[in-house]
Amino acid sequence: MANSLFLEGLIENDRGKLLAAPKSDLHNHSTKGCSLAWVEERTGHSFPMPPARFDGLEGMQKWFTSTVKPFCTGCEGIVMRWEGAFAEAGRNNITRLAMNFGAEEIELAGGMADFRELIEGFHTRYCPDTVFEPELTYISKCDIDAAADSMDEYLQTGYFKSIDVCGGENVRPFEDFLPLYRKAERYRLIKRMHVGESGTADDVRRAVELLELDEVHHGIGAAGSKDTMRFLADNHIRLNVCPSSNVMLGYAGDYKDHPIRTLVDNGVEVTINTDDLLIFNSSIENEYLLLYRAETLTAEQLEEIRLRGLSPGPGKDDKHEE
Numbered sequence: 193m194a195n196s197l198f199l200e201g202l203i204e205n206d207r208g209k210l211l212a213a214p215k216s217d218l219h220n221h222s223t224k225g226c227s228l229a230w231v232e233e234r235t236g237h238s239f240p241m242p243p244a245r246f247d248g249l250e251g252m253q254k255w256f257t258s259t260v261k262p263f264c265t266g267c268e269g270i271v272m273r274w275e276g277a278f279a280e281a282g283r284n285n286i287t288r289l290a291m292n293f294g295a296e297e298i299e300l301a302g303g304m305a306d307f308r309e310l311i312e313g314f315h316t317r318y319c320p321d322t323v324f325e326p327e328l329t330y331i332s333k334c335d336i337d338a339a340a341d342s343m344d345e346y347l348q349t350g351y352f353k354s355i356d357v358c359g360g361e362n363v364r365p366f367e368d369f370l371p372l373y374r375k376a377e378r379y380r381l382i383k384r385m386h387v388g389e390s391g392t393a394d395d396v397r398r399a400v401e402l403l404e405l406d407e408v409h410h411g412i413g414a415a416g417s418k419d420t421m422r423f424l425a426d427n428h429i430r431l432n433v434c435p436s437s438n439v440m441l442g443y444a445g446d447y448k449d450h451p452i453r454t455l456v457d458n459g460v461e462v463t464i465n466t467d468d469l470l471i472f473n474s475s476i477e478n479e480y481l482l483l484y485r486a487e488t489l490t491a492e493q494l495e496e497i498r499l500r501g502l503s504p505g506p507g508k509d510d511k512h513e514e
């Protein structure tokens with residue numbers, strides 16, 4: 193039984209059982225979605241382990257660009273990392289995978305048709321039974337009007353299932369992003385955004401209300417407000433939480449007092465995800481194990497979270513059917 197396999201894996205500290213149980217990863221930046229071991233194997237170069245803590249997002253970026261990126265750069269490097277992300281999904285039995293891609297990465301792969309063929313090839317090769325949901329992502333500092341104009345080219349194909357904005361919070365008002373989210377609505381995408389990672393509960397609530405988000409990437413700032421947590425719980429807005437990312441970037445103190453516990457205690461629906469496996473070096477089964485060992489959440493709570501991640505949220509099913 194798949195259910196007991198996962199519970200047993202946690203309780204017995206049996207990584208094999210955790211790897212074998214079906215899991216989701218719904219907050220995954222594709223170009224950093226492979227493991228360090230994958231890049232080591234492909235390049236023959238061995239990397240130092242990441243530090244326990246980075247100096248914020250900037251420190252993380254600096255570490256990545258100086259330590260890892262020089263060995264897997266350009267189009268070839270990105271394709272290698274994409275391939276590794278699908279290999280990881282196969283290795284870790286990730287049966288529902290949402291991975292995000294930027295427009296410039298699609299162009300780097302030769303445009304939408306070539307990109308799709310390449311990605312579908314990796315999907316078929318490494319994890320054909322995985323439900324794969326590509327996400328189109330824009331950085332918060334992007335030229336929004338230009339982005340909104342060029343979105344149709346990517347969305348008309350029906351390949352993308354969700355939209356995201358990432359790359360730093362509070363760099364401009366939420367209203368500025370309306371053209372992107374209006375278009376996403378027209379194509380019936382799941383609407384997500386990185387918010388409440390460094391930002392506040394109020395930021396999370398305003399972003400959800402204004403942009404009509406279906407889900408939030410991170411959202412841990414919501415734990416600072418009972419009202420916001422009730423609002424998220426009542427409206428079934430899921431938070432796609434990434435514990436190691438939060439701890440290593442200093443947005444959470446430690447695993448044992450990670451805000452996910454407060455969120456769960458207040459009825460907020462969460463999922464557990466990797467964010468950037470290549471940087472944080474913590475694969476999905478390890479994220480569950482870290483929270484279990486720190487006694488942040490019980491095995492039963494983690495099992496409930498695992499099962500939730502395997503299906504789209506309430507009201508999202510129709511978006512997937514068309």
Ligand SMILES: [Zn+2]
Pocket residue numbers: 219221358386409467
């Ligand atoms: Zn992220």
